[in-house]
Amino acid sequence: MQQQVPILKIDDFWIASVQGSLHDQDVIEFKQALLSKITQPKSNGLIIDLTVLDVVDSFVTKTLIDIRGLAKLMGVPVVIAGMSPAVAITLVEMGLSLEGIDTALNLQKGLDKLRNPGKER
């Protein structure tokens, strides 16, 4: 099956890079795929790279919150990387919060965060 969001593993970290606009079915498949990854052994972190997304609405936000919920149960930290300032502002104005999800400017900074938890912030 063609994957809209390739999920790679670097060291023990899962990295999911969204490649383009996702329609709702893609989002659901993405969530299923991620959930099956982070429940595998040797999952020490998850980065979701949203750099290319120009719209994050309540449906996508709900999916991120669901993923965080399971990741938290599994003790897997989640970092959202690359969210544009405009998207972040819009989410806040909508009253949507990604509470409990760490964010990073880009993929590299996200990896740094997972490798050195608690170093910055």
Next chain:
Amino acid sequence: MLERRSSIENELDIIAARRCAKEVAKELGFSTVDQVRIATAISELARNIVLYAKEGSIVVRALCEGEREGLEILVADKGPGIPNIELAMTDGYSTAGGLGAGLPGARRLMDTFRIDSQLGQGTTIVARKWKA
């Protein structure tokens, strides 16, 4: 006259409608953040059509009023209608297990937001955003 109409029937139409709205907003000279606000509001309203009304339409058009320039979104469906609009506009209220952020969120992203709904007849929304 800048005006685009999108028929909304499925998930792909949601993406097309918001891309279209973003283009119009950009052409009108809206800021990047405003383009995202408008596209996100469209995404919410279009998804509500697909989820609750099955089909409908969204028109995005330019507004010129005196010195002001803006953009208007017209959303219409012939779905079941909304029994209690005040409740539907409340943060966190969802009949579908969603976050209940779509309608109240879209209202906050736009400058004006009017919603009319008749049970069994459908729902219409008119929302405007003025250029800063």
